Structure formats: structure tokens, C-alpha cells
Amino acid sequence: MVKKLEEFRKSEWFPLYLFSFLVSGILFISYGYIDLKSLTAWTLNLWDCLTDGNLYGYYEYCAQNIYHLDSAYMGSNYLALLPWAVWNLPIWILQRFFGIIAVGHAWTLLYSKIFVVIVYFITIYLTYRILVTMRIAATGGAVYLAFSFPFAMTAVYFAGQTDIISICLFAAAVYKLIGGKKKQFLLFAALSLGAKPYILIAYVAVLLLTEKNIWKILRDIIIGLSPMLLFHLIYRNAPMYQESMSKGPGAGQLEATLGMTVSSPSGISISLFLVFLIVFYFLIYTRPWEGQSAEELIYAAVCPFLLFFMFAEYKHYRVIYLFPFLYILFAVKRDRLFYNLLAECIINIGIAVKFYLTNGGFFSNWYVFDFVRKFIPDIKLGWLEQVHGIKENVMEYGNPAYVMASSVVFAAFVLLFFINSSGFGRTVKVKEDESGLSVRVLLWVRALIPLLLVLLSFYRG
Numbered sequence: 001m002v003k004k005l006e007e008f009r010k011s012e013w014f015p016l017y018l019f020s021f022l023v024s025g026i027l028f029i030s031y032g033y034i035d036l037k038s039l040t041a042w043t044l045n046l047w048d049c050l051t052d053g054n055l056y057g058y059y060e061y062c063a064q065n066i067y068h069l070d071s072a073y074m075g076s077n078y079l080a081l082l083p084w085a086v087w088n089l090p091i092w093i094l095q096r097f098f099g100i101i102a103v104g105h106a107w108t109l110l111y112s113k114i115f116v117v118i119v120y121f122i123t124i125y126l127t128y129r130i131l132v133t134m135r136i137a138a139t140g141g142a143v144y145l146a147f148s149f150p151f152a153m154t155a156v157y158f159a160g161q162t163d164i165i166s167i168c169l170f171a172a173a174v175y176k177l178i179g180g181k182k183k184q185f186l187l188f189a190a191l192s193l194g195a196k197p198y199i200l201i202a203y204v205a206v207l208l209l210t211e212k213n214i215w216k217i218l219r220d221i222i223i224g225l226s227p228m229l230l231f232h233l234i235y236r237n238a239p240m241y242q243e244s245m246s247k248g249p250g251a252g253q254l255e256a257t258l259g260m261t262v263s264s265p266s267g268i269s270i271s272l273f274l275v276f277l278i279v280f281y282f283l284i285y286t287r288p289w290e291g292q293s294a295e296e297l298i299y300a301a302v303c304p305f306l307l308f309f310m311f312a313e314y315k316h317y318r319v320i321y322l323f324p325f326l327y328i329l330f331a332v333k334r335d336r337l338f339y340n341l342l343a344e345c346i347i348n349i350g351i352a353v354k355f356y357l358t359n360g361g362f363f364s365n366w367y368v369f370d371f372v373r374k375f376i377p378d379i380k381l382g383w384l385e386q387v388h389g390i391k392e393n394v395m396e397y398g399n400p401a402y403v404m405a406s407s408v409v410f411a412a413f414v415l416l417f418f419i420n421s422s423g424f425g426r427t428v429k430v431k432e433d434e435s436g437l438s439v440r441v442l443l444w445v446r447a448l449i450p451l452l453l454v455l456l457s458f459y460r461g
Helices: 002-009 013-030 034-051 055-063 081-087 089-098 106-133 139-147 150-159 163-178 182-195 197-210 214-235 241-247 253-258 272-285 294-311 316-322 325-332 334-358 382-392 400-419 422-427 432-458
Strands: 261-263 269-271
Touching: 013 106, 013 139, 013 150, 013 432, 034 055, 034 081, 034 089, 034 106, 055 241, 081 089, 081 106, 089 106, 106 139, 106 150, 106 163, 106 294, 106 325, 139 325, 150 163, 150 316, 150 334, 150 432, 163 182, 163 197, 163 294, 163 316, 182 197, 182 214, 197 214, 197 272, 197 294, 197 316, 269 272, 272 294, 294 316, 294 325, 294 400, 316 334, 325 334, 334 400, 334 432
Parallel strands: none
Antiparallel strands: 261 269
16 A cells, blocks of 8 residues: 555645645635535525424424525425535534534534535545446546536536435445446435436446336336435425425426427427437437447446536536546547547636636635635735626626637537447547656646636635
8 A cells, every 4th residue: 555655645646635635624714615514504404304304394494594694495295405504513503502503613614514524535545446347457547537517526626516426326336237236226326316316327328338128117117216206295285385496496307308499480499409419318228228238338437428418508606517427438438539529628717617606606706614714815906807797798798708618619519429329439549658747747737728717716806
């Protein structure tokens, strides 16, 4: 073990890991985003309702909004909050019996955020285990790419969202499936879908690849959806449940998922995302799963989310759904790493620009903890003031700057499809020693992106 650690310290990956750990620490300590406050409060509400013997009245209790949250309604099932609530039991005890308002202090919110960070690192460990099971040699590089993905870092350390819980459970499901444990795959997949339904589009693709009996596919889809459906059946008549679903933060997500639409000759609107997703499902279903190929499995898990981010509306932190399978795919397609990294860097930069243009709150200290903000010097930089001025004038989604960034990101997603196709591998080969310097440059560029976002948010504009 000591020898391996010494070899790692001397490797080219060590300074990258060190730098990304530093940025992660800054992100973790600095931010208390509104969703972290809301989700923490809703975990505490579970304990209140449980001790009061009124868990069925949970949604009515949340709607009272005793913490004065931005979201008055808890607009989804609370399955993902159950393990988080267990983690938050100590701060609930402090609140219940000692009068400490858990969402009113940075240190209690930071304690709450540790839970999603732990889940994040469990997912990274599962990434490593999947790579080992697949007998992929380049585990260190792929694990680093997953760990340092800028929008996984902002989703976990800044936003504190529950998406990472669903992703972690689905990574466990895929790990079990690669190991030939189908029942455990279905169990973890069902838990993943119960935590967050976005993972459904990848789950269906994996089923269509690995199972060709249509009745078994339908059975497994029902099994996957069963925790979510059962929860809805139990709570459908609960006080304030229906209102919470229609007025909470999850309202309108289905319409957003349908994304970009076009009109047919008959005047009917058609979702481009659904069209391309159905075509992909058909192609993956007709594709034989040769030799129980784990590589095909990873491809099936990645591509639906590439389509989602091409055609549907999404928040910047939702891009975490590319993690970790995109980077496992990069390890599988080692011969085209430079091209994959180039396309991914373009995507990261493009989404960062879109994020900057449409999220004024992130870049105005709104979500930086007070204890951090007071140490930030009030420095006026002329060029940054000009940048902030530009930002204020381009908040409209139809602005040319936003359209250009969106177009570049769209093209880069198309490139990722092309680069990782079997045909590309036969026509273009990139030897690692020929692109080593370029790869290192791209690695440092992507490592810098979250740090730049942090520095911009620290600036008092």
C-alpha cells in the first residue's frame, strides 16, 4: 500500500488530484444554496412528523413552511431524504431539544452537506469498482475525470441536490449487473428511480440492451418504477400531497424534459428529445449484446443523457447525470481520449458561460456563507465590473451570446456521439504519446473551470 501511494505521489495525476481536492474544499465550505436549506429542512420535518405520529401529514406540515423557505411545498416523494434524515438526526436533536435552528447556521448546514459529499465519494468508489470489473487498465485517469467533473462538483458542493443519491444507486445497479447479479441490479435500480426519476431514461436503455423479451422488459420497468408508484398510491389522498406535487419545485419538470419541439405538418408539436430517444431505444434493442459486453452497457447508460442535454431544458447542476458513466466510457475508448476530452471541455466551458449568463444569484454572493463572505475583500476591478454589466444585459435566453453558447454545446454533444461510435475507432487512431501534452493541457483547463466559478461568485459586483 505504501509503495502504491508513493508511486501515485510521483505520477502526473497527483497534482491534478491535489488541485481538485483544494477546489472541492473551497466549494464545500463556501456555499449554502437554497436547495441545501430546503432539503435539510425537509429531512428534519420527517423526524418531526415521525415523533408526532403523523407521517401521513408530512406534506401538509412542509406546506406550513415554518423555516420560511423559498419553496413552500415539498414537491416530490421523500424516499431520497430517508437516509439523509438519518444522517441529520444529530442536528434535529439539537433543534428539537436545545432550540438551535438547524437551517439558520452555517455549521449545521455544512454538517448536512457532508452526507451528499459522502454519497459522491461512494459513487466515485463504485466507478473504480466498475472499471476493475471491466478489466480497464486506466482506472486512475477515469476516476480523476469523474471526481473532477466541474458540474458534478457544483451539483454536490454548491447545490447540494439529491440527484447524486439516485446516481449512486444506479452506479451500484450497473456494477451488480456487470457482475451478473440481475436481481440486485433490479433492486438498486428501483431504489435509484425512487430517489429521482431522471435515471429512468438510462434504465430503459440498459434493459433494452440486455433483455430482448418484451414482456420481461415491461416487467422490469414496472419493478423499477414500483417504489415511486407505491409511494404515490399511499400518499395520493394525503393532506396537501396533490397540491405539493403541482406547486412544488418539481412541478413542470415533465414539460421541461420534453424540451425542444417542432410542429408537424398537421400542426401537432413533437418533442425532438422523445423522437431521438425512441430511435436510440430501437437501435439499442435490435443490437445484440455480444458476449455480455460491459462496454455496450456503459454506452447504453451514457447516450440517453447525451440526448437529454442536447434537446431538453436543464439546470446547470443537472449535468451531473453524465457522471460517472461518461468517464468510464472515456476509459473504454482510451484510443480517442484527446478528442473526448476536447469535446467535453467545450461542453464544460459552454455550460459555464450559459450558467454565468442566467444565474445572477450565484455570482453576487447570495449563497456564500456569511462567515466566508466577511473575509472576502471588497475589491473593485474595472474589467470585472464591465463583465458584470455585460451579464446584466444578456439574461434573456434568446440573446445572441446565449444562443451561440448553446449552439456550441449542442455541437460538442453531437461530437461525443460521433467520437464514441464504433466507426470512428476504425478511421481515426490517436496514440497516447502523440497527444500526451495536449491531454494534460485539457485536463488542467477543465480543472480550472470550477475555481473560476468560485472566484467570480466571491467578487462583490
